[in-house]
Amino acid sequence: MNLDRFDRAILQILQADGRISNTELAQRVNLSESACLRRVRALEQSGLIERYAAILNQQKAGLPVNVFVNITLDRQDEPDLRKFEESVRNIPEVMECYLMTGDYDYTVRVVVSDTADFERVHSKYLTRLPGVARVHSSFALRTVQKARELPLR
Known part of the structure; x- marks a missing residue:
């Protein structure tokens, strides 16, 4: 356009x-x-404007912790990717999920209230996703930049 x-x-x-x-x-x-x-x-x-939404304050919503989870699958066949992606969409704490190049197949951003809450999400959802071989998690210490507006040129 x-x-x-x-x-x-x-x-x-x-x-x-x-x-x-x-x-x-x-x-x-x-x-x-x-x-x-x-x-x-x-x-x-x-479709350039997809929808309108309220942007919530993550801390005030009680979900101050961002965890970046790198996931490796057993196999990367199209049916396996599709099953994984369908399942990950059903986890409420998953804010973003990206199919990646490099060492991991997916990177997922999860929001939780604390480490105990992440342990719940990890054991109840992440390790039970179809085809998961490895899960590597990193906790964000602080958000430095979180842009919500696309740069339009």
Whole structure:
């Protein structure tokens, strides 16, 4: 999709404040309200804007700990990958899961309340995922950067 400067400005503002009114958005990007709304609807229909959501404070939600889990599977056949991916989607504490190149097959970000909570997730879910051969976990000590807005060029 080709984005012009108005589309990029609209997207940048909506990434920072998805609840902004169309009137305010139109003023900020210097468009009429109807033109601005048409552009937002087109961006939604194209799928570039997937959805709108509230961003919760992880600490205040009682899940202050991030654990990065590297998982190696027994085999990397397509059916095995598919079974693993279907199962990992059903673990509520899994925030992100990436198929990787390199030493591990998957990297997963898990949020938990503390080490005991992670032990529960590890034994109840992670080691029981289909095809898992090895699980290597690293606890994040501090979040240095966590961007939520994509850089639009």
